Amino acid sequence: MLRVFWCILTRDLTLALRRRTDVLTTLFFFVIVVSLFPLGVGTEHQVLRILGPGVVWVAALLASMLALERLFAADYEDGTLEQMLLTAQPLALLVLAKIAAHWLLTGLPLVLIAPLVGMQYHLSETAIGVMMLSLLLGTPILSLIGAIGAALTLGLRGGGILLSLLILPLYIPVLVYGAGAVEVSVIDLSDTMPYLTLLGAFLMVALTFAPVASAAALRISIE
Amino acid sequence: MLEVTKLECRRGDRRLFSNLDFALGTGTLLHVRGRNGSGKTTLLRTLCGLFTPDAGDIRWQGESIRRLGEDYRRDLLYFGHLNGIKGDLTGIENLAVAATLDGDDVDRPAIWAALGRIGLAGFEDLPTRMLSQGQKKRVALARLILTRSKLWVLDEPFTALDVDAVILLQSLISAHVEAGGLAVLTTHQEVPLTSGQVERLDLGN
Numbered sequence: 478m479l480r481v482f483w484c485i486l487t488r489d490l491t492l493a494l495r496r497r498t499d500v501l502t503t504l505f506f507f508v509i510v511v512s513l514f515p516l517g518v519g520t521e522h523q524v525l526r527i528l529g530p531g532v533v534w535v536a537a538l539l540a541s542m543l544a545l546e547r548l549f550a551a552d553y554e555d556g557t558l559e560q561m562l563l564t565a566q567p568l569a570l571l572v573l574a575k576i577a578a579h580w581l582l583t584g585l586p587l588v589l590i591a592p593l594v595g596m597q598y599h600l601s602e603t604a605i606g607v608m609m610l611s612l613l614l615g616t617p618i619l620s621l622i623g624a625i626g627a628a629l630t631l632g633l634r635g636g637g638i639l640l641s642l643l644i645l646p647l648y649i650p651v652l653v654y655g656a657g658a659v660e661v662s663v664i665d666l667s668d669t670m671p672y673l674t675l676l677g678a679f680l681m682v683a684l685t686f687a688p689v690a691s692a693a694a695l696r697i698s699i700e
Numbered sequence: 701m702l703e704v705t706k707l708e709c710r711r712g713d714r715r716l717f718s719n720l721d722f723a724l725g726t727g728t729l730l731h732v733r734g735r736n737g738s739g740k741t742t743l744l745r746t747l748c749g750l751f752t753p754d755a756g757d758i759r760w761q762g763e764s765i766r767r768l769g770e771d772y773r774r775d776l777l778y779f780g781h782l783n784g785i786k787g788d789l790t791g792i793e794n795l796a797v798a799a800t801l802d803g804d805d806v807d808r809p810a811i812w813a814a815l816g817r818i819g820l821a822g823f824e825d826l827p828t829r830m831l832s833q834g835q836k837k838r839v840a841l842a843r844l845i846l847t848r849s850k851l852w853v854l855d856e857p858f859t860a861l862d863v864d865a866v867i868l869l870q871s872l873i874s875a876h877v878e879a880g881g882l883a884v885l886t887t888h889q890e891v892p893l894t895s896g897q898v899e900r901l902d903l904g905n
Contacts (some may be wrong), residue, residue, distance in 0.1 A: 481800060481801065486842070488786075488789070488793075491788075492786060495827075556780060556785075559778075559782065560784040561778060562750065563778050564771050564803075565770045565773045565774035566801055566803070618778070700750065
């Protein structure tokens, strides 16, 4: 089981490293969207500090949305997805490996670059720390939930728009608790615990159900 | 081994075939024939479980393939219109991934040997997108050398292949059938498949 998981994970990472532009576009999109706000609303410290957490989180949602379409599409076009459906391995496991690779390539870079964008909003060190932690818990949820939508809209014309309409509403709880954690950290660090615990709980639920749901959706889409 | 009873498939409103019955024992090759659009690919995809039939039943060793699930897929190798190889990976990497997914314990030397046998010596560690159409197909067909699956479902395996490759593929299929395997294939080319029992199924009449 672990061997198969590792095989798909390294396969997807190798593929991405041979096509680096795909990974970098997501990251640059995130950085640019976040950087536009200070230019638009002015450099008032107080305003930026209030806007910061929300803007960073919304940009993270959009960036992860942007990358989702490619999660299964490339494998669908060259027939490798079809072959995955026909192997003796549990499809949910293969899907989980693909999601893990997707998160490592598109979610983790957002977490790592968060301190840089946080500085643009004059966030304190603790707030940036909490933001990284909330992104670390939250971005895997985005990849997991997004995979269900990507699997459902696979092969449809105009699937990208449909995907956003399907998935963005499901991202709302993550946005609320993710940005909320950073906001309350400004007042009292201990208040962030419930937010982060809830994000952790969401992650557990998504980790359990999303691979199975995506696998079922893929079987429907491939027909 | 493989039994099909009262199979019916539709695409939209059009009925492709209905009341299709056949049974294949060990060491049989089924050649599915028919005009374009007569439902050959749909039949093959249905046999693999990729397409749900509107009626009827497919059984493998007496059990419905729906119920067998992974156990059936372990015995199955499908080769479709898409090669199912990644253009950015080399032939070796592609086959290594395929072998791991199929659960076959294949080591690197075996993969090198398989690629050499299929006529790709010297191209093993090039990204497959650099290869020609026929060479890509050869990479995909190298799986036939490595696999231990009992049932081969091959959709137009001979297109884009040169004379040598066609002969090699024929001998692979013959050897598989002689060893007690099953093969279901479609082809428009007149390919003599002499070995073992050859059954024919005509669709669209």
